[in-house]
Amino acid sequence: MIAKVDIPKSPSAEQYSAEADQGDVFTAKEPLALFADWFEEAKKYEVNDPGAFTLATVDAAGMPDCRVILLKDLSEDGFSFYTNSQSTKGLQLAQRPAAAMCFFWKSIRRQVRVRGMVSEISDAECDAYFATRARMAQIGAWASQQSRELPDANALKARIAELEAEFDGKEVPRPPHWRGYLITPQSMEFWVNRPFRLHDRVIYSRQDDDWREERLYP
Numbered sequence: 001m002i003a004k005v006d007i008p009k010s011p012s013a014e015q016y017s018a019e020a021d022q023g024d025v026f027t028a029k030e031p032l033a034l035f036a037d038w039f040e041e042a043k044k045y046e047v048n049d050p051g052a053f054t055l056a057t058v059d060a061a062g063m064p065d066c067r068v069i070l071l072k073d074l075s076e077d078g079f080s081f082y083t084n085s086q087s088t089k090g091l092q093l094a095q096r097p098a099a100a101m102c103f104f105w106k107s108i109r110r111q112v113r114v115r116g117m118v119s120e121i122s123d124a125e126c127d128a129y130f131a132t133r134a135r136m137a138q139i140g141a142w143a144s145q146q147s148r149e150l151p152d153a154n155a156l157k158a159r160i161a162e163l164e165a166e167f168d169g170k171e172v173p174r175p176p177h178w179r180g181y182l183i184t185p186q187s188m189e190f191w192v193n194r195p196f197r198l199h200d201r202v203i204y205s206r207q208d209d210d211w212r213e214e215r216l217y218p
C-alpha cells in the first residue's frame, strides 16, 4: 500500500495561480524591453527552456507549419535563432521570409506573440557562434540533413563516425547550411492571466520608428 503523500505546490503556485492577480506586469513602455522583463521572470520559474518558443512559417502554398525552437539572442534588432537552412523551415523561410513566434511560459501564466520579417544573420556572426558550440554539436550540424528522410538510425551514427575521422585534430568549420535568422518584430502581443479569465492583452504594432499600443479584449 502506498502512504498518502503530500504533493508540494510548485514555487509559482500561489503567486502565479490562475486566481492570483499578478499586479502591474507591464513594467516597460517599449515591447522589447517588456519582453526582456518577462523573460527574466520566466527564467526564475520555468523548469525547462524558458527560451523555447513555437516558430510558425508558411510553405509556398500558404499552408502553415510550426515547431519549437530555442531563442539564441534578443537585441534591439529583434529575436535570433539557429537552424539548418535546408530544413523544412529553412526552405519555407527562403520562399517566404516571414514568421510568427509564440512563447508560452506556463509557470507564470504569460504568453508573448511576435510577428515579423525574417533575415539571415551574417556569416561572420554565425561562424563566431558556431565556434563556441561543443565539438559533438558541430559535427552533428554537418551530419544531420535536418528534416530529410533518414534511411535508418545507423546512417546518422555512421556519418558522425566518418566526420569525426575527417575532422580529427582539426577545427570543425561551420557548415554553410547551419545559420542564424533574425526576426524583426512588426507586432508583439503580451498576454497575462488574470482572475476569472479577464486576462490582459496588450499589442504593440510598429509604426515607423515608434510603437502603437492597444489593449485587446481577452
Ligand SMILES: Cc1cc2nc3c(=O)[nH]c(=O)nc-3n(C[C@H](O)[C@H](O)[C@H](O)COP(=O)(O)O)c2cc1C
Binding pocket: 049, 052, 065, 066, 067, 068, 069, 070, 071, 081, 082, 083, 084, 087, 088, 089, 090, 146, 147
Ligand atoms: C525544446 C526544443 C528546442 C529546439 N530547438 C531547436 C533549435 O534551436 N533549432 C532547430 O533547428 N531545431 C530545434 N528544435 C527541433 C525543432 O522543433 C524541429 O524538430 C526541427 O528544427 C525541424 O523542423 P522543420 O522540419 O520544420 O525544419 C527544438 C525542439 C525542441 C522541442
